[in-house]
Amino acid sequence: QQQVKQSPQSLIVQKGGIPIINCAYENTAFDYFPWYQQFPGKGPALLIAIRPDVSEKKEGRFTISFNKSAKQFSLHIMDSQPGDSATYFCAARPSGSGGSNYKLTFGKGTLLTVNP
Amino acid sequence: DVKVTQSSRYLVKRTGEKVFLECVQDMDHENMFWYRQDPGLGLRLIYFSYDVKMKEKGDIPEGYSVSREKKERFSLILESASTNQTSMYLCASSSPYEYYGYTFGSGTRLTVV
Numbered sequence: 001q002q003q004v005k006q007s008p009q010s011l012i013v014q015k016g017g018i019p020i021i022n023c024a025y026e027n028t029a030f031d032y033f034p035w036y037q038q039f040p041g042k043g044p045a046l047l048i049a050i051r052p053d054v055s056e057k058k059e060g061r062f063t064i065s066f067n068k069s070a071k072q073f074s075l076h077i078m079d080s081q082p083g084d085s086a087t088y089f090c091a092a093r094p095s096g097s098g099g100s101n102y103k104l105t106f107g108k109g110t111l112l113t114v115n116p
Numbered sequence: 117d118v119k120v121t122q123s124s125r126y127l128v129k130r131t132g133e134k135v136f137l138e139c140v141q142d143m144d145h146e147n148m149f150w151y152r153q154d155p156g157l158g159l160r161l162i163y164f165s166y167d168v169k170m171k172e173k174g175d176i177p178e179g180y181s182v183s184r185e186k187k188e189r190f191s192l193i194l195e196s197a198s199t200n201q202t203s204m205y206l207c208a209s210s211s212p213y214e215y216y217g218y219t220f221g222s223g224t225r226l227t228v229v
Contacts, residue, residue, distance in 0.1 A: 009156070034217040043120075043206050043220030044159070089159065091217075102147045102166055102212050103174075108158035 004092050006107025013080055014115050021075045021110045023090035028071065031095035034104070035064065035075050038087045047088070048075070080114045087111050119143075120221040122207050128227045135194040137224050139207030145219075146212055148190035150174075150182065153204040153223070165190055166212070197228045 006023045013019045023033075034049035050057045050064045050073065057064045061078040077084055091104040123138035141148065149164040151174075161174030163182040171182050179201060183191045190209075194201055204225050208218040 006158075032217075036217075036220075041222070043208075043222045044218075045220065046217045049217060102210060103149075103161060103164060104218060106159045108156070 004090060004105050004107045006090050006110060008110060009108070010111040010113075012113045012115065015081060017080050017114070019077050019080055019084075019112055019114070021088055021090070021112070022072065023074065023092075023107050024070075024072045025092050025105075026071070027094075029095050030092040030105075032093040033064070033066065033073050034091050034093075035062075036089040036091065036106075038089065038109075040086075044087075044089055077112075080112075082114045082116050085112055085114050120207055120209050120219050122205075122221040122224050124224050125222065126225050126227075128229060129194075129197050131198060131228055133194075133197045133228075135197045135226065135228075137192040137194075137205055137207075137226070139190045139192070139221055140188050141190075141207075141209040141219070142188065143209060143211070143219065144187065145209035146187070147210045148184065149208040149210075149218065150180075150190065150192045151206045151208065152176070153206055159206065162192065194226075197226075199228050202226060202228045 004025050035047045036044035037047040038044040048059045048062050063076045066073045087109045089109045090107040120141045129135050147166050150162045151159045165171045165184040181193045204223050206223045207221040210218045
């Protein structure tokens, strides 16, 4: 079974800090790497995503860094705010077509707390 | 605004009951998914469907079945609920033609007593 390993399991930072969440995958047959943000009582929502042909993508205060050779990608949150407190999931999607290739493989999640 | 709607936010059922969790999406997506979310275990795929009347088992299908008679609706069925099926259940949909990832519903928190 293809896996995506996410760390840390939980993370506490002060307001303004730069939390970093890391993910590593085992199989090179992934072609899409999204991050999801989940607030308590809500379903996860797509935050930002990257394809393996780029090494970095920024959207506002959120940045994905991608290292294809190391099979690792990470989420950085610049100038973090208490409102960023949530659970973050990384994910990966297999390349190719066909029913089974539509499934995302998720990391186990990181609970981020940003203290005021 | 695109939506995935799960019929119930909270459910309490008794052991042995047959339980139906309903999910409807309005995005004309081909793919639909059922996950359960438990602390420390992340999101685990129960079943998914990539077309009407098509279904495939996910990682933890035991004790569950699904039905997809119409494109917009995907139902999760617990044939005989057990206490170890107490969990948060999340439905999601996606299109195979877009790199927009999944759209999730808000979840159904099921408690089996």
